[in-house]
Structure formats: structure tokens, C-alpha cells
Amino acid sequence: xxxxxxxxxxxxxxxxxxxxxxxxxxxxxxxxxxxxxxxxxxxxxxxxxxxxxxxxxxxxxxxxxxxxxxxxxxxxxxxxxxxxxxxxxxxxxxxxxxxxxxxxxxxxxxxxxxxxxxxxxxxxxxxxxxxxxxxxxxxxxxxxxxxxxxxxxxxxxxx
Amino acid sequence: xxxxxxxxxxxxxxxxxxxxxxxxxxxxxxxxxxxxxxxxxxxxxxxxxxxxxxxxxxxxxxxxxxxxxxxxxxxxxxxxxxxxxxxxxxxxxxxxxxxxxxxxxxxxxxxxxxxxxxxxxxxxxxxxxxxxxxxxxxxxxxxxxxxxxxxxxxxxxxx
DNA sequence: GCAGGGATTGACGTGTACGTTAATATACGT
DNA sequence: ACGTATATTAACGTACACGTCAATCCCTGC
Numbered sequence: 001x002x003x004x005x006x007x008x009x010x011x012x013x014x015x016x017x018x019x020x021x022x023x024x025x026x027x028x029x030x031x032x033x034x035x036x037x038x039x040x041x042x043x044x045x046x047x048x049x050x051x052x053x054x055x056x057x058x059x060x061x062x063x064x065x066x067x068x069x070x071x072x073x074x075x076x077x078x079x080x081x082x083x084x085x086x087x088x089x090x091x092x093x094x095x096x097x098x099x100x101x102x103x104x105x106x107x108x109x110x111x112x113x114x115x116x117x118x119x120x121x122x123x124x125x126x127x128x129x130x131x132x133x134x135x136x137x138x139x140x141x142x143x144x145x146x147x148x149x150x151x152x153x154x155x156x157x158x159x
Numbered sequence: 160x161x162x163x164x165x166x167x168x169x170x171x172x173x174x175x176x177x178x179x180x181x182x183x184x185x186x187x188x189x190x191x192x193x194x195x196x197x198x199x200x201x202x203x204x205x206x207x208x209x210x211x212x213x214x215x216x217x218x219x220x221x222x223x224x225x226x227x228x229x230x231x232x233x234x235x236x237x238x239x240x241x242x243x244x245x246x247x248x249x250x251x252x253x254x255x256x257x258x259x260x261x262x263x264x265x266x267x268x269x270x271x272x273x274x275x276x277x278x279x280x281x282x283x284x285x286x287x288x289x290x291x292x293x294x295x296x297x298x299x300x301x302x303x304x305x306x307x308x309x310x311x312x313x314x315x316x317x318x
Numbered sequence: 319g320c321a322g323g324g325a326t327t328g329a330c331g332t333g334t335a336c337g338t339t340a341a342t343a344t345a346c347g348t
Numbered sequence: 349a350c351g352t353a354t355a356t357t358a359a360c361g362t363a364c365a366c367g368t369c370a371a372t373c374c375c376t377g378c
Contacts, residue, residue, distance in 0.1 A: 018324065028325085033366060047374065050325055070290050072231015075365075088301050091308050108312060115305045118298055125295040129288065131229050136284040139277055142247050146274045149250050153267060175345095177354065187355085192336060206344060209355055233334075 014044070014052045024061055031061070037075055039064055039082065071128065081121060087114040173203070173211045183220055190220070196234055198223055198241065230287065240280060246273040 017028045034040050035051075040060055042051040053061070060082070067073040067081060087110050094107065176187045193199050194210075199219055201210040212220070219241070226232040226240060246269055253266070 016325075027367080029366060029368085032327090037365095048326065050374080066290065066294070069231070070287055070294070072228070085301070088305060091305065095308060095311070104312065104316065108309070111305060111309050111312070115302065115309065118302050118305060122295060122298050122302060125291055125298065128229055129291055129295065131225065132284055132288055132291070135225070135229075136281060136288065139281050139284065142244070143274065143277050143281060146247060146250065146270060146277060149254060150267070150270050150274065152254070153263065153270070157263065175354075186337080188336065188338085191357095196335095207356065209344075235334090 013055045013058075015058065017042075017051050017053070020053045020058065020061060023058070024065060026061070026065065034061075034064060034075070037079075039075060039079060071125075080117060084114045084117040084121070087111070088118075172214045172217075174217065176201075176210050176212070179212045179217060179220060182217070183224060185220070185224065193220075193223060193234070196238075198234060198238060230284075239276060243273045243276040243280070246270070247277075 015023070017031055020026075020031060021028050031040070031051075035042070040057060042057055043054045044052045046052055063085075064075075064078050064082070067078045068075075073081070091107075091111065091114070174182070176190055179185075179190060180187050190199070190210075194201070199216060201216055202213045203211045205211055222244075223234075223237050223241070226237045227234075232240070250266075250270065250273070
């Protein structure tokens with residue numbers, strides 16, 4: 001039997017800032033800083049402003065961290081990437097509901113911008129992949145040389 | 160006829176700091192800073208300390224820049240990578256001259272360290288490649304969706 | 319009902335990687 | 349030989365991305 005409404009039954013994953021910090025390896029300060037910079041915004045608050053993070057929020061947080069650590073993006077660059085992702089999500093919602101309350105011309109412009117930004121990112125990623133790949137191969141070759149050198153040393157020692 | 164001593168005849172490429180800056184897109188300040196931090200050291204000076212950069216120096220400079228920009232390495236991390244490369248070069252020289260004036264035990268230790276550091280770097284590069292690759296594919300998919308969305312819009316407009 | 323753990327908002331401090339300016343010296347083209 | 353472009357060191361300034369208190373405020377378990 002398929003649990004048809006598993007998503008509906010699943011406990012709404014809401015985490016406090018400290019839990020998010022532990023799960024992601026970040027600090028609470030960092031999370032507040034990112035929010036201060038407009039990169040994230042916890043989906044809800046409680047009481048006197050206690051932040052509550054949903055699974056979506058978590059995904060966004062880890063995405064930011066990945067962009068930062070993997071690609072060395074500054075928060076400004078991360079912001080640009082996230083904006084095009086937002087447009088993408090927004091666009092899918094609009095497509096479903098079909099009744100766009102956003103003027104077609106404006107939506108078209110947003111789309112074009114998102115496409116351009118996205119293409120630039122892909123191009124950048126391809127460049128990074130190529131260069132890192134080349135570097136990796138180079139280091140692998142170095143690895144072989146070093147190991148050969150070590151064997152030679154060991155042979156000498158046993159001669 | 161093969162120019163047997165092309166390297167010897169070739170004009171020794173020595174550049175002044177400003178030329179290196181223009182060629183690499185860095186600033187003179189950055190080059191001096193890197194030197195201050197022990198990452199580079201121009202192969203020669205002239206007069207009252209005017210820096211002169213050889214082709215080897217240039218290679219090292221661009222290497223540092225690549226590590227920084229492509230992989231988001233800090234200068235501290237770059238330093239580690241460069242050190243293992245230095246050992247590699249040093250090791251090849253030693254292999255050629257065979258008469259190592261460095262004690263075998265010490266050389267062995269350096270080699271082991273270089274190998275370990277190198278392997279770690281390769282592993283790190285592989286992780287980066289995998290993640291960036293996944294991210295790239297994701298963005299490529301996004302690209303398709305956005306373009307489809309735009310065609311749909313255009314079709315609507317012409318209906 | 320209160321100690322303790324975790325949350326909040328300021329506010330100020332810090333490390334990295336340079337930018338900028340100043341005063342001065344040297345190299346290069348004509 | 350001389351002006352100008354480029355170099356030098358030294359010192360201070362700055363942007364980014366947080367770290368680190370401090371004072372206060374909930375909420376929970378015993």
C-alpha cells in the first residue's frame with residue numbers, strides 16, 4: 001500500500017537556529033548574517049522573533065554553503081545565483097496556476113534575465129570543471145612521479 | 160635543422176612587476192603582498208631592489224591565481240599546494256644529480272609528506288569535480304525548463 | 319518557581335587580502 | 349642629460365565575512 005499523503009502526514013520539519021547550525025556545520029552568527037544580507041529568510045518566527053527553519057530553508061542554506069566552499073563564490077555572487085533560482089521556482093508556480101497576475105511583458109523580461117544569468121553560470125562552471133580537471137590530472141601525474149621516486153629510493157636502500 | 164640550443168639562445172624572459180601585473184590581471188600590490196607572504200620570490204633583483212620575473216616566476220604567479228580563483232583557496236592553502244610542488248621539482252633535480260647531499264632519511268620523510276599532501280589534494284579536487292559537475296547538470300536542466308517556459312509564453316502570445 | 323539552556327538584538331572586534339597614498343629612487347626614451 | 353614613467357618601502361585604510369561579548373528574553377525540566 002502506498003502512503004498517499006505521506007508528505008501531509010510527515011511532521012513539518014522546523015528547526016531552530018542552533019539545530020540548523022549543527023546540521024550544516026555553520027554557526028548561528030553566520031546564519032543571522034546571511035539573513036541580514038538578505039540571502040535567506042526563515043519561513044516563520046515564533047514568540048519574540050525566534051527563527052524557525054523549514055526543509056526548504058535548509059536546502060537554501062546548504063546551497064549557499066556549497067556555492068561558497070566549492071566554487072569560492074562571494075556572498076554577492078551567491079545572491080545572483082539564488083535570484084535566478086528564485087525566478088525559476090516562481091516561474092514553475094506561475095506555469096501551474098496559469099493565471100499569471102504578473103504582466104506577460106514583465107514575466108518575459110524576468111525569464112530572459114534568468115536564462116542569461118543561468119547560461120553564464122553554466123559556462124563558468126564548465127570553465128571551472130575543465131581547469132580543475134586539468135589540474136587534477138597534473139597532480140595525479142605528480143603523484144605517480146613521487147611514488148616512483150620513493151620506490152627508487154627503497155631499491156637503492158636495499159642494494 | 161633542429162635548433163639544439165633554442166633555450167639558450169632565446170632571450171631570457173625577464174619582466175618588471177608592472178608587466179607581470181598587466182599580463183596576469185593582478186596588481187603590483189598583490190604581487191608584492193604574495194612575496195611578503197613568501198609565496199613567490201622573483202628570481203632576480205636589479206639596482207635598488209627592482210624585481211625581475213622569469214617565465215618560471217610567471218608560471219608560479221598564474222598558478223597561485225588559479226588556485227585562488229578556481230578553487231577559492233586561501234593563500235595559506237595555496238602555500239601548502241606550492242610546497243608539495245616544490246618538493247616534486249626538488250626531487251626531480253635530486254634524481255638527476257643522484258648525489259643527494261640531503262640525508263636519505265630526511266629525503267624520504269619529505270617525499271612521504273609530499274605524497275600524502277598530494278593525495279589529499281587530488282581527493283579534494285575529485286570531490287570538487289563531482290559536486291560542481293552535479294551542480295552544472297542541475298543548472299543545465301534549469302536552463303531547459305526556462306527555455307521551454309519561454310517558448311510556451313511565445314506560443315500563448317501568438318494564439 | 320527557579321536554575322539553566324538556548325534564543326534575541328545590538329555593538330564592537332578580528333583575520334584575510336589586498337587598496338591607497340606618500341615620499342623617494344631608479345630606469346628609459348629622445 | 350633630462351623629463352617622465354615606473355619602481356621602491358612604509359604606513360595606514362578598507363571590504364568582506366564573520367567572531368565575540370553583553371544584556372535580555374523565553375521555555376523547559378525538576
